[in-house]
Amino acid sequence: MKEQQEDVLELGGHTFHSRFILGSGKYSLALIEAAVRDAGAEIVTCAVRRANTKEHENILDYIPKGVTLLPNTSGARTADEAVRIAHLARELGCGDFVKIEIMRDTKYLLPDNEATIRATETLAKEGFVVLPYMYPDLNVARDLVNAGAAAVMPLAAPIGSNKGLVTKEFIQILIDEIDAPIIVDAGIGSPAQACEAMQMGAAAIMANTALATAGDLPLMASAFKDAIAAGRKAYRAGLGRVLTRGAAASDPLTGFLRD
C-alpha cells in the first residue's frame, strides 16, 4: 500500500492524492458535497463570473475548507478578458490556481487555443498555477507548457455532451509526448470513460455534467472515484496484450527460420 500512497498528482508544486476534479458547469451544494465526500475530490472548479455575487448563492460559500479552489475564466472571449478575470479571482481570495477557458463561440463552447496560449504566458509569469482548457493539438500543448502551464487540459468531447473519449487518439498523443500532466476535461460521461482515459495515462479527470445529471448523485460520485482509481492502477500496472483475432498461434509463423 505504501507504493499506492506515493502515487500523487503534482500541480505547480502542490500535491494531490485525488485524481478527480469537479468541473464548474452545473453547480449545487449537493453536487459539491457528493464530489468531495463520495468522489474524493480535492480540487473544485468555480466560475468567477458566478462567484462575483452579492449574497444568496455565492458559490464560494459552498466550497468546503481544505479543498483547493480552481477558479475558471468562463465567459472570457479574449486572452485579455481571461487575464482580467484571473486577477479578479485572486482579489476575491480564490488562491493562485486558475483554469483558463476562452471561448469565441457560445454554441459549442470550444476553446480558442491561440488566445489560451497568450493568456497562459501572461498569467504564468505573474505566478499563477495555470491549467489551460484546450482542444487537443500537440503543437498547442507544447506551446502551453513552454508558456508555463502546470498541466494541459484537453477536451474529450464537446462540453456537457457526456460523449466520452471522442478525441481519444489525440489525447493519447499528448500523453505520450508532453511531460506535464494531461488532465482530461469536458465530455467524460461515465465512469467507464473516465477509467479508459486514466488507463491511457491521463493524470486526472475533470467532470461535472456526468455527475450532475446522474440519477443518484452520491452513488455516481463514488463510481467515478473507483473507476479513476482502477484506471490509474491499470496504467501503472502496464496493460496486458490484446489478442486481435482468436487465440495466439501455437506454432509460430516464423518457426521455420533456421539460424
Added chain:
Amino acid sequence: MEKENHFFIDSDKLSAKALEKKHRLENDPSCRKDPMEYFPDMEQIKSDVRERVMAAMHAYEPEQYTAIDVRRALDHERVTIEDFQALLSPAAKPFLEEMAERAQRETSRHFGNTVYLFTPLYIANYCENYCVYCGFNCYNDIQRLQLSHDEIAHEMKVIADSGMEEILILTGENKVKSSVEYIGDACKLAHQYFKNVGLEVYPMNVADYKYLHDCGADYVTVFQETYDLKKYETLHLLGHKRVWPYRFEAQERALMGGMRGVGFSALLGLSDFRRDALATALHVYYLQRKYPQAEFSLSCPRLRPIINNEKINPLDVGEHELCQILCAYRLFLPYVGITVSSRESATFRNGIAKICATKISAGVSTGIGDHEEKYTGKHEEKTGDEQFEICDTRSIRSMYGDMEGEGLQPVLNDYLYV
C-alpha cells in the same frame, strides 16, 4: 374562440382632429407610411439575414407535416431546420410530452438546473407609436410619466435592496422624450446598483448602441412582434416602429455596436404563431452563424389585456401551443437562453422552468415609478400606467423560494464585466 382581437379603442379625451387621424390610420391603408421605407435618421446595414429568414418563413407550410416527420425529427440527434419545422407543426401536438422530456435533457446539458432571475424597470411610458395592441400606444388614455435621474436611482435602489443583481431597463418608444442620452444616464446609474444591465428600448443605430454599451449596458432585446409584414403593417400604424426592416436589423446593429448578447421574440397571438416562431428562431440561427461569440436569448410573450381594452387575448396560442413552441426552440437551439415573462401564470412558469426556460422575471411592474409601492406598500404619489397586465405577481423573495422548491437553483448573476 374569436378569430381576431378587436384592438381599436377611442378615448373621449382625444380631439376631433386626433380622432379623425386615428380613424383614417385604422381604416385607410393608403394614408399609412410604407413600412419598408426607412426614416432618414435610420442606419441601413448590409445583411442577408432578413432575406434568409423570410424566404424560409414564406416556404413553411405547417399543415404539410405528419407524425412521421415529427418522429424522424425526434430521432435525430441534431435537430435540423426541417426537423424544427416539423416540431412546430400541428402534427407534433401528440408528441408534446416526449418533446418536453428531451427539452429537459437538453436544458440540463447546457444550463444545469439553474434558473436565472431578473426584473424589468420601466423608466418612461411616453410613446410616439400607434401599435394597436399596446397599452403605451400614443392614442391610449393612460397616465404618462418619465422618471428623473433621481427617481431612477431611487427605483434602482429599491430593486437592488431586494437582492436583484440584473436589471432590464425599458422605455416607451419616444426618441425625443427618452433620448439615447437619457437612456445612457439610466445605464450608468444601473451599473452602480446591478451586476448586469440589459435594455429593451426602441431600435437605434450602431453608434447609439456603442454609446450605451460604454454606459454599462451589454444586452439588447428587441421584439419583432410579428415577422408577417402584411400583418405588421395593419398593427403598427404610426411612428418609427412602423418601419419593419429597421426593427428586424436591430439585434445585428446592437452586436455591431459591441453588445454581448441580444434577445428576440414575436408577440404570439398577433399572426400565425407557427410561422412567427419559425422566423424568430431562424433570426437567431442565422445571426449566430455570423456572430458566434454573441449570446442569444428567446422570449415568448403572448398577447395580454391592456388598460382600456380588457379583451385582448392570445387567440389560438394556448398553454399547450406555447409549451410546444418553447420545447421546439430548445431542441433546435439548445444553447440559447429562454425567458418566460410574468405575462404567464405562476403555475405555467414553475412548470416551464423545469423543462426549458432559463430566465424568469420576478418582482415585476410594467408601470412607471411604482416599485417602492409594490415592494414595500409605501404609497408613491407619482406613477405612470402599465404597458400590459401581468399575470404572475410574485416578489423576488417568493420567486426565489418557489424555484428552490421546484428543485431548481436560482441564479442572480452569471456574467462579469471585465
